[in-house]
Amino acid sequence: MKLTGWGQYPIFEAAVFAPRSVEEVVERIQLGNAIPRGNGRAYGDSAISLSNTIDMKHFNKLLGFNSETGQLIAQSGVLLADVIDTFLPKGWFPSVTPGTKFVTIGGMVAADVHGKNHHKHGSFGSFIDWLDVVTADGDIKRCSREQDPELFDWTIGGMGLTGVVLRIAFRLAPVSTAWIKKTTIPARNIEHAMTIFESMGDATYSVAWIDCLSQGKDLGRSLIMTGEHAETGDLPEATQRAPLQSPNTKKITVPFNFPSVTLNGFTVKLFNALYYWIGKQRTKPSLVTWDSYFYPLDGILGWNKIYGRRGFAQFQCVIPLDQASNGINALLQAISTASAGSFLAVLKRFGNQNSRFSFPMAGYTLALDFPITEPNLKLMSQLDDITIQYGGRFYLAKDSRMTASSFKQSEPRLAQFKAFQLQRDANRTLTSEQAIRLDL
Amino acid sequence: MNKGSVLVLGARSDIGMAVAHRFAQAGYNIQLAARKVSSLDDDRSDLQIRNNIKVTLHEFDALDIQSHEAFVTALPVLPLIVVCTVGSMGDQTESAGNMASASRVMRSNFEGPASILGIVANHFEHRGSGTLVGVSSVAGERGRASNYVYGSAKAGFTAFLSGLRNRLSRHNVRVVTVLPGFVATRMTAGMQLPKLLTAQPAHVAEAIFGAVTKGKSTIYIKSIWRLIMAVIRIIPEALFKRTTL
Numbered sequence: 001m002k003l004t005g006w007g008q009y010p011i012f013e014a015a016v017f018a019p020r021s022v023e024e025v026v027e028r029i030q031l032g033n034a035i036p037r038g039n040g041r042a043y044g045d046s047a048i049s050l051s052n053t054i055d056m057k058h059f060n061k062l063l064g065f066n067s068e069t070g071q072l073i074a075q076s077g078v079l080l081a082d083v084i085d086t087f088l089p090k091g092w093f094p095s096v097t098p099g100t101k102f103v104t105i106g107g108m109v110a111a112d113v114h115g116k117n118h119h120k121h122g123s124f125g126s127f128i129d130w131l132d133v134v135t136a137d138g139d140i141k142r143c144s145r146e147q148d149p150e151l152f153d154w155t156i157g158g159m160g161l162t163g164v165v166l167r168i169a170f171r172l173a174p175v176s177t178a179w180i181k182k183t184t185i186p187a188r189n190i191e192h193a194m195t196i197f198e199s200m201g202d203a204t205y206s207v208a209w210i211d212c213l214s215q216g217k218d219l220g221r222s223l224i225m226t227g228e229h230a231e232t233g234d235l236p237e238a239t240q241r242a243p244l245q246s247p248n249t250k251k252i253t254v255p256f257n258f259p260s261v262t263l264n265g266f267t268v269k270l271f272n273a274l275y276y277w278i279g280k281q282r283t284k285p286s287l288v289t290w291d292s293y294f295y296p297l298d299g300i301l302g303w304n305k306i307y308g309r310r311g312f313a314q315f316q317c318v319i320p321l322d323q324a325s326n327g328i329n330a331l332l333q334a335i336s337t338a339s340a341g342s343f344l345a346v347l348k349r350f351g352n353q354n355s356r357f358s359f360p361m362a363g364y365t366l367a368l369d370f371p372i373t374e375p376n377l378k379l380m381s382q383l384d385d386i387t388i389q390y391g392g393r394f395y396l397a398k399d400s401r402m403t404a405s406s407f408k409q410s411e412p413r414l415a416q417f418k419a420f421q422l423q424r425d426a427n428r429t430l431t432s433e434q435a436i437r438l439d440l
Numbered sequence: 441m442n443k444g445s446v447l448v449l450g451a452r453s454d455i456g457m458a459v460a461h462r463f464a465q466a467g468y469n470i471q472l473a474a475r476k477v478s479s480l481d482d483d484r485s486d487l488q489i490r491n492n493i494k495v496t497l498h499e500f501d502a503l504d505i506q507s508h509e510a511f512v513t514a515l516p517v518l519p520l521i522v523v524c525t526v527g528s529m530g531d532q533t534e535s536a537g538n539m540a541s542a543s544r545v546m547r548s549n550f551e552g553p554a555s556i557l558g559i560v561a562n563h564f565e566h567r568g569s570g571t572l573v574g575v576s577s578v579a580g581e582r583g584r585a586s587n588y589v590y591g592s593a594k595a596g597f598t599a600f601l602s603g604l605r606n607r608l609s610r611h612n613v614r615v616v617t618v619l620p621g622f623v624a625t626r627m628t629a630g631m632q633l634p635k636l637l638t639a640q641p642a643h644v645a646e647a648i649f650g651a652v653t654k655g656k657s658t659i660y661i662k663s664i665w666r667l668i669m670a671v672i673r674i675i676p677e678a679l680f681k682r683t684t685l
Contacts, residue, residue: 020626060486061482061483061485061486062485062486062489062490063482063485063486063489064485064489065489075482082490086489086490
């Protein structure tokens with residue numbers, strides 16, 4: 001069948017099989033060239049194997065919950081949205097959440113996702129207690145920090161290339177309400193934004209939206225949005241009676257691919273200016289629902305189609321802290337010069353992270369998406385080079401177009417990853433189109 | 441919160457499991473009955489955790505009709521609602537050539553379901569309340585070369601349900617006949633189904649839930665099927681016998 005990632009680019013003709021039992025998963029792995037697939041929210045070709053894509057949608061069961069510790073045991077095909085629907089009314093929220101709730105827990109493991117609280121709480125991996133993984137030899141192995149820690153560490157962030165994750169035990173965080181106290185702070189330029197980030201390490205959640213078309217001394221003009229889980233006392237009296245209840249919100253669906261002209265330079269400029277202006281009016285803390293705070297784009301189902309038929313690509317890198325100012329400046333300069341203002345440009349401070357193959361490191365991460373055009377693809381290669389020059393690396397869950405050579409230069413951990421795969425015979429049994437493209 | 445129990449017969453089927461989820465979501469406790477029922481352990485946890493309800497597992501073989509009375513008596517509580525999704529399509533070519541295969545298809549679509557629902561019906565009649573839901577098929581509306589063994593069993597089952605409804609209406613026991621057309625399930629996997637006519641198991645479950653709540657007698661899944669079947673029934677036999685539907 002025709003298969004793509006969320007960016008609708010590139011498009012493959014791939015064989016997809018959705019096993020219903022563990023035995024069927026084992027059979028698929030042993031056929032070789034297998035890759036597990038969750039809800040297809042990686043942007044590119046991370047979860048696509050031409051001959052053997054394993055769709056994990058039938059593994060969507062919640063297996064156990066400990067209301068003392070908040071530990072949830074779930075099958076890998078469970079959607080984060082289902083976890084929230086089930087547990088927020090009971091006072092629990094994901095400890096780490098990416099920008100969409102339509103990811104599977106298995107996908108969250110594979111990409112070791114981060115959220116707006118990375119600077120404070122780290123990535124999803126830090127909340128995982130154990131994993132059950134079907135490995136290349138067809139065994140189901142339980143691994144944790146104590147038991148087969150090698151498999152555990154390489155699987156978190158390993159993009160599905162170490163085995164098929166079946167079950168995950170991970171911890172949710174207790175919350176008192178379904179609401180977020182959001183504060184928006186305007187920043188004049190990128191230096192100002194970084195100064196604000198550095199002074200706000202205590203904020204639970206923080207993220208900045210960048211106006212990519214600003215230039216010169218305004219380069220990196222942005223809005224920084226911080227958030228805290230509201231306590232019951234923060235809510236209006238009427239809401240206090242059911243603090244964990246989520247208000248109904250209407251969803252809009254994008255029914256078909258927009259013509260590509262919709263997002264020409266003009267509309268992006270207008271959108272940017274408007275967004276900035278609105279944000280500037282609201283500097284006082286306001287109460288917003290968890291859904292609108294964490295998942296604004298989920299409110300527009302199928303938003304990936306507004307880029308039109310050719311699809312889009314996302315660029316996300318992280319620049320280490322000591323190089324961040326110069327590196328992010330150089331990236332923004334290149335984007336601004338190309339006048340390719342992006343629908344979404346997001347800057348975020350990462351905290352420390354020690355992991356085998358995960359994306360985050362202490363520093364700043366920048367994420368933008370671009371409709372697929374020749375000039376934009378060229379610009380993204382240029383951004384790759386700048387990232388490498390400043391010692392940064394790339395988020396594989398977003399990538400759909402990088403070259404093996406750029407990836408290798410950015411990733412000193414690659415040789416060790418491959419050695420682990422070889423040692424576990426996973427190099428033969430597990431691979432994705434992305435892994436082939438990046439020689440991973 | 442607790443609304444009583446719903447018994448799902450044939451809970452390992454996609455429709456059966458979707459029905460369990462729909463009623464669990466509405467706050468009913470669920471009794472899952474199937475062969476090799478321990479394979480539904482994960483489903484039990486899932487239903488319980490998502491919906492704050494109780495789920496019990498019950499070994500059940502629709503073809504072993506001798507065991508049916510004991511099966512019902514052994515249930516921890518006589519359910520309010522029973523949904524029977526038991527059935528199997530078999531292979532028409534095989535059923536046409538081999539009576540043992542044909543018999544199995546007939547028994548699993550008619551004899552087994554009729555036996556268990558008949559027994560539960562007696563208990564419901566005695567209690568003076570309850571709803572029985574039988575998942576039959578549009579295939580039972582008229583015999584066709586491509587699946588008449590399956591279709592004839594479903595026809596028998598549909599007639600059985602209609603008679604049961606007639607008998608029990610004075611006793612405050614309701615009977616719902618469900619007539620799905622194409623449904624995308626494990627049973628139909630690999631078949632080329634026309635997208636517009638094909639329902640998902642969750643649609644079937646939603647329709648069943650609606651029919652039970654609103655007290656309907658016979659429902660089609662996707663209303664177009666009511667029309668299609670009306671047309672199919674009306675075709676004169678002299679013409680129908682030469683068609684390949």
